[in-house]
Amino acid sequence: MxxxxxxxxxxxxxxxxxxxxxxxxxxxxxxxxxxxxxxxxxxxxxxxxxxxxxxxxxxxxxxxxxxxxxxxxxxxxxxxxxxxxxxxxxxxxxxxxxxxxxxxxxxxxxxxxxxxxxxxxxxxxxxxxxxxxxxxxxxxxxxxxxxxxxxATERVERRVASAVLRLARQTGRKVEGGILIDFPLSREDLAAMTGTTLYTVSRILKRWEKEGLVEAGRQRLLIRSPHGLVALAEDLPPALEAPS
Incomplete structure (x- = not known):
């Protein structure tokens, strides 16, 4: 049409x-x-x-x-x-x-x-x-x-976290297991948005997956721990585990 x-x-x-x-x-x-x-x-x-x-x-x-x-x-x-x-x-x-x-x-x-x-x-x-x-x-x-x-001022990982959260606010939707960015999103997109390289974005997403923060597909991104990404975007210190 x-x-x-x-x-x-x-x-x-x-x-x-x-x-x-x-x-x-x-x-x-x-x-x-x-x-x-x-x-x-x-x-x-x-x-x-x-x-x-x-x-x-x-x-x-x-x-x-x-x-x-x-x-x-x-x-x-x-x-x-x-x-x-x-x-x-x-x-x-x-x-x-x-x-x-x-x-x-x-x-x-x-x-x-x-x-x-x-x-x-x-x-x-x-x-x-x-x-x-x-x-x-x-x-x-x-x-x-x-x-x-x-x-101009933020380290790369913090910029990537901010960009992902911004996209989540614009087009994310709650699904089982987290927040899905309901939009075709490539790693090249994230690299261009944050002024870094495809290699760096891929490395960051791979580490985030190991830490349980996200689940990254070919053109999809599921945020499993929104609070964890917020902590990265705001450069907060990692949460301390409670003493046993």
């Missing part, structure tokens, strides 16, 4: 959970929803490409999307995982810049989209949207600053 777009006419309760539209009355959310267009793409297709002039911000309604950025060295870096209810492409549209990354559907995915002109009109009509947008921009800047700090 090729990607397609259409306009919506019915209300969507999903907008109640979207940070950009917090504080709007039901009738106001209805107007925002009716101003959107619906877009569906197949697995492996792109909502937008890196470097393209930003024209539309999206809210994912179904599926999974990965934001990939191509480094100057030609290395693909996983920046973020988008799940239903989350906004993507918004920072670029709201700041009037090009998309800094590509948005790839990992599975067949659907989203609501608003072009920049429509969103500007909605912000003028409903100042709460503009206030929320400023807050979201500030949060994203803070997140980027934290990522840079990690790369």
């Amino acid at each position: 090729a990607e397609h777009e259409s306009h919506q006419s019915n209300d969507s309760p999903l907008l109640e959970t979207v940070s950009l539209f917090q504080g709007l009355a039901p009738a106001e959310r209805q107007e925002v929803y009716q101003a959107a267009h619906h877009r569906a793409v197949e697995k492996g297709e792109l909502f937008f490409v890196q470097g393209e002039e930003a024209h539309t911000l999206y809210v994912l309604t179904q599926g999974r999307v990965r934001l990939n950025q191509l480094s100057p060295e030609g290395e693909q870096v996983l920046l973020r995982v988008i799940v239903p209810g989350q906004l993507f492409g918004g920072v670029a549209v709201l700041s009037g810049t090009a998309y800094p990354a590509a948005a790839e559907a990992v599975v067949p995915s659907e989203a609501l989209g608003w072009d920049g002109e429509t969103m500007a009109r909605l912000m003028e009509r409903y100042p709460a949207i503009a206030r929320n947008a400023l807050r979201l921009l500030a949060e994203r800047i803070q997140e980027l600053q934290e990522r840079y700090r990690e790369l």
Whole structure:
């Protein structure tokens, strides 16, 4: 099925959970929803490409999307995982810049989209949207600053633990035995995200498996001890065993 777009006419309760539209009355959310267009793409297709002039911000309604950025060295870096209810492409549209990354559907995915002109009109009509947008921009800047700090100051194992926990928050789900990162995740992804090598990531994951922290598959990661990873990410001393 090729990607397609259409306009919506019915209300969507999903907008109640979207940070950009917090504080709007039901009738106001209805107007925002009716101003959107619906877009569906197949697995492996792109909502937008890196470097393209930003024209539309999206809210994912179904599926999974990965934001990939191509480094100057030609290395693909996983920046973020988008799940239903989350906004993507918004920072670029709201700041009037090009998309800094590509948005790839990992599975067949659907989203609501608003072009920049429509969103500007909605912000003028409903100042709460503009206030929320400023807050979201500030949060994203803070997140980027934290990522840079990690790369500049933290040892590799701590960076990998932080990245795994970040992905778990974005797309993890509780299963028997722990938390499964419900997203195709390769060791190359983790290496690129944390500024290290594939060999180093493989070595760390192998040690974590021996310690019972994780169970690593080809493109899956089960976190068996979330508290253990938190201790590594926060550089806490190992817990002392109680005396017998």
